[in-house]
Amino acid sequence: MILKNKIHLVLATLLFVMVSCKAQNISKTKKSAKLEHPSLILTKSGVEKIKANLGSVPLFDRTLATVQAEVDAEILNGIEVPIPKDFSGGYTHERHKKNFLIIQKAGVLYQILDDEKYAKYVKDMLFQYAKIYPTLPVHPQTRSYARGKLFWQCLNDSNWLVYTSQAYDCVYNYLTEKERNYLEKDLFRPFAKFISVDNPQFYNRVHNHSTWGNVAVGMIALVMDDSKLLETALHGLKKDNIDPNAKDNDGGFIKKKGQKVGFLANLEEPFSPDGYYTEGPYYQRYAMYPFLVFAEALQNVKPELKIFEYKNGVLLKSINTLLNLTDTEGNFFPLNDGQKGMSYFSRELVSAVDIGYYYGGNQTDLLSIAKDQGEVLLDDTGLAVAIGIRDGLETPFVKKSINLTDGKNGDEGGVAILRAPGSKEDLTLVMKYSAHGLSHGHFDKLSFSYYEGGHEVLQDYGMSRYVNIQQKGGGNYLKENTTWAKQTIAHNTVIQNETSHFKGDFETGSSYHSEKYLFDVSNPKVQVISATESNAYPGTTLHRTQAIIKQDGFENPYLLDIVKINSETENQYDLPFYYFGQIMSTNFKYNVPEVLKPLGSKNGYQHLWNTGEGKSDSGNAKLSWFNKERFYTVTSVVSNEDELIFTRIGAKDPDFNLRNDPGFMIRKKNTKDTYFVNLVESHGHYDPVVEIATNAFSSVKNLKIAYSDEAYVAIQIETNSNDNLFLFSLKDSSNTSKHQIKIDNKTYEWIGAYKLTEINK
Template structure:
């Protein structure tokens, strides 16, 4: 009845054992895991009862499965019996108690388990514990194995595939964990039918199961529709279960399935990261997740073994300073060791990339543009013009974020949640996640008539997507992308075109942003910007309010204090200092009237759930409009040494010359030159489309999506 290790052969165990005590990445990984597991094993074994999400009981069960998983492999690699004995003792105590626990009281929409407040966490427990069991089962009597299977694994398998069958085939990150856990457990207890069920779904009709999950959740580009935060969470069961199938169902040819979707999705996840290794907070997301996450470590190791290596992956391994404790990780460790013997491995620099969305790649895209300045600092611009992202989606199609100098400059709020902080609604999503964080005004974009995109209707939002216009990154002087969102407000067409431009005389690339809105009648347009730091100067007078009122009464506006405002005649300038860098934003609208409103989150927040963060909004009223703005990065400030260099930028003005359905023309004036930018507004345009426009008696002509020209300042 004894099972064999699911993910290791005897020959592979022997190779891993040779790494013990070495200074290689694998050697360091084994040593770190030994240290952590040894410390945890010193604690009394505890199988607690029910507790709040994120509370002691939750985290103790999580620690138990985490360290059982590591200890099981350490037993095989180090041959130290203490690791197997500890895993067996923990399993014995779970076998004593598991069926004595009733199901948690349901407090949200997720079904509950016996150990955790939601079944997802129970999936995780089974996933890791089944792997651990397969490593130590040879050290157990047949009676022990039968008892553990009958009192833990079989009830869980029944719960996941019968009681909660609807959740098992759910196309979602929860579903990936469910099928991976059940499939691995089926192998561990010698019931292969559960592996088949996990691959092909309960009804074997392609509507559920692992193959359906990776076919529908991952686009051909590899992008995961819920965004990098949930991608980071889903990548671990995806890659581990892929390795299980590679070994136990080779007929599936999983690493070549759907044109290599496993490899594509690993590359896609890595290519979304900011230069500091953190993932942009697209959709509901923590702002603190990055490439050192254990799931990403597994993904890099799997990719290296099955798809090959390049300097970016070696650089990623250098940052992670660890690998998956598995033969895939050993392959990466050996490659890194060989490469570093010959040369210094640099930091990874992912190229600009457009990642299409949807099962067939026809549901919009996410754009990631990168450009380096003269000091090799990486600037990254992200724009969302893809799908909504299901229940975790934000209402922010055409929203952007911007990163340079090691910090996010045009910022994303992230989700409204205090993960695992039990007093804050048990660590679950807060009401403010819906009432503020997911609302359009909470993002760097335009809100029409103070209403949210798709009117906060998830079903409606899931039925539409952005439309890519162009993504051009082949020039060192200008890189840009443009997209349309024509179904997100009733009666409105929206187009956003964003560029990073190198202009002579400027110390860093300039961010150029054109946001065009077409609709019947007159409307209010709020062009918002989320920033961090201290306002340094403006070019308009504003009034600060000693008695605060809210920015509005719904759709996120009710959570914003209106702290100051001022009328704008022409182009508005707002300059701020964020850490050691100055930023100057200049913006205007083709409508004559304008007002800048400074806001701060925190209104209508009696439980202090929201972080207090500033923003400013350029408001314009009228008919069809084009917002045009530039953001200049400049100067240096050091408070310790009282140094301040170039506190004022070189850009003097941006002006909308004209716009229509064919194209838009704007002019940027710096201290030394005037740069004219001409952009196509034709959805059907190509690289060779000819454009002829006339504004104010001046002819403008160009070929392709956009063109630039410059002349000296008169």
């Protein structure tokens, strides 16, 4: 699938070289005219300001001391530029990665501290790279669709150039013109050419990979003041001849026919107007660094581009969006391929917050995040943040309930986050009804995850990968990412006939998105998200409504979850819940098998052990579990025929790549139209030091569908102290329409799509 049209490559190369040469001439002219150094991230005036403030801005000084200690240790250690050999996690990979991180810092230290040892370190390292680069073959590891030279993929080579460009900028004037010419000729220009012209399938895309590639070329173009090269960064290669059917290693398309490419296209397309990045927060975080650092550089060198105002200021907006895509501890929700544990404490988010504060109008709530992060960028933006913190300007960053549209124009579904304060910590629902999310997307329409504070109550599995841990498939995606993590069954959503949404087909899935039906958080006691999906299973419509409700008789807000299914055919529907911890009790009988068998043979089912099965004849299935000192209960409306299945992940896992987490599943067989109705409670507490269990039991006495037709559904929630109805209009989400239904001869009327009302008996 990898492009190998040699003739075109040769032509493109020729063109590039010509453009490059011409650009060199132009830039030489311009350079002598005015470009000063540093000018990208650090600026001459910025450096002066930093120097003037040294010793008086604690957070900046602390960061500087830490960075200095780190760089000094590396200088002592000596420079190592090994011949590339390993995958991520391996020695040469990690060494080159460390090199570019350190060289960027050394450049900054040279500027701020005026100590030549740092400039010399940068120069020496650059020379070592320049020495090996011209004869360096393509990386020996063959797995990537776009192999790099220093690393196994061009992506990491691009990382290298993004950071190294900054170092070069910082020592530009320390070097002689001859030295610069040598570095540019033997290292930077061929490097930029390799990741662009030589790898158009990598460079000329809309993808986080290409963003890195474009920015790498753009950054070095800015340092070298090469406007033609910059043009290539902003708008991509003019020619690439990419096969419109070509795919990358993750199964994602390289490039659609006629698609715009380059940095601006990468800014335009994957970001929705709300600043949601279609791949999900894990990759948004990854892409934020090149996006923002290049934006900062462009703002400094080419202010006339007004890059921060591009697409209604989407770059700055996306910072706020990304911060909202975290739990109370700052961990990103692992939507699509996301490694758990990644958080706003990452270096990319330190950049994002500092740049966002500086260029986004000094929002003081960002200062509280920066204070948490405990470090700042060593540039104008970081200085501004540190001064703001020193001066006590920070205000809390309040994460609210929010709906984030997906798609370039914000019309391809989205992700809704409902938050409500609980007795102990915030409860947070993340409901996903977005577009597919490019090659890192999962087949999980209308899925959700649920959090209490920083704990996962009902999890999104995230990805099956140990990033940069060599033992695990070279730190790359494991095959179980495809066979499990991407499959629908790995998510808390409906699976029809044991087949993933869109039959697990990337091309089909990429053509569709779910539709928002309602997002309404105007009443903090009843917050609602409702969305539909009618393409995942042709002939079947799924309509999921989730509400976080704060109600008397419950210690905490609870999650009410209503899935309405309409189908033209009889099917089997499964709805799993992936909880954590220990089962406390059920209200139904179940049997555990003598021997564990996989629940199915494909589409992810082959990875689930069936650890028990039961049925309930009470109309409700109730499962309580205990995790992190707290009790949780899911109460579900079920029929006598519904199968209640306990599972554990881990079957057919020959390399023990999967986490062996538990699940609970409700299965309805031979059904056309039906409902799944569930109520999830967090309740009580148990501390093993005190050994007292409080509120250890569910407050739900009975849950039932009190009414349903094509247009309405009413869910009755009975506790020991009260009895409530959640009335919902399924066909009209207007907040002014009037509705009326009759239940038990009593008429209920309401205005707007939903109402929670007490039943007075």
